[in-house]
Amino acid sequence: MPADLTVPFIGLTGGLGSGKSTALAALGRLGAMTLSTDAVVHELYTDDAELRALVVERWGDGVAPGGVIDRGEVAKHAFADPGERKWLEQQIWPRVAQKVVDFRAAANAARAGGADVPAAVVETPLLFEAGMEQAYDATIAIVADEAVRAERASARGHHAVDERAAAQLTQQEKADRATYVVANSGTVEELEEALSSVLGRL
Template sequence: MARADGQRADRGEQAPPFVGLTGGLGAGKTTALALLRELGAATLSSDEVVHELLEQPEVVAEIAERFGERVLADGRVDRGRLAETVFADPEARRALEQILWPRVGAEVAAWRARAAAQQPPPRALVVEVPLLFEAGMEGAFDATIAVVADDSVRSERLVGRDQRALAERDRRQLPQHEKAARATFTVRNDGTIEQLRAQLSAVLATIAPCKARR
């Protein structure tokens, strides 16, 4: 199993590097995460963790108590209604974060321990975190990857989605160039899948000896 000092207790080997993946709306984080998994990394989406948490009865009850029954539909959290409630209200957003973030952190830690103990070990442990830099979480990772794309390409990918919600989410994020400047690695995703795969493969080949930015 993985130890806190980053060594593998069973054979004294270094644990796989712990990597944060981020990027702007429409940049293609989900695609990059899937490719990293194909390339031998263990992967986790923090958004998916949140979605699973929102199905847990105790989380539903706590959210309903804080925000009222209006954010529920048939006894389940309606993510659209919840988003409308918290996005425009910083205090409400912080309250939701206080409910979810400790649970997300615990889920990620448990996943990391399981993934690091796999035999053979993954090439890296990659967690997709949309607001990685905005939340000041980069110090938790050994390295970070920012996925970027031309604004025109990103806009095309977002056609058909809720533009109001997207605009609110985009206002909460750093500009792409700032994410790229703060990341250990930057990959462009306005070309082909093969080009993105090649960039990510090169990152994985480099990342094992990469030191943490702390």
């Protein structure tokens, strides 16, 4: 595909409570096509019968009461033990990867059809941890003050916050490895302005 018809493919990441989802929504308002891998996982848990069967076989009926996967129960098993987390990732990541490939193709097709698409952005919490940065043209790390992050994480009632944080690189490590770093401790308007600047540089 000619370079001018290939949409910049961007990985968006950040630590727990940094405001990745808020940043993704802002990028969408700025015209980018966006995909949340968390939303993809949620969709897989809801719609993928094979994945549901694997999770129940591994951890018992308690993780899928009424035949619906309970993400909180899954998190208790997966984040409490590195081996269990790795097993879950091996089930989920190939499925998510296919959705990402399809999303990128759709973005390129939209631009080829005349749509003004400044970027195709995929929110991936474990972008660097999974070694996925090479798949993207550039990466954006969203960062926020530690106090702000802790407040956001607890307000959302995350299960096993400490274990989740331990599974991730530190905020500084993510920032050091990212192409662009965007601060998100202020207003949504300030965040959107900073992200607009990044899109302009792409």
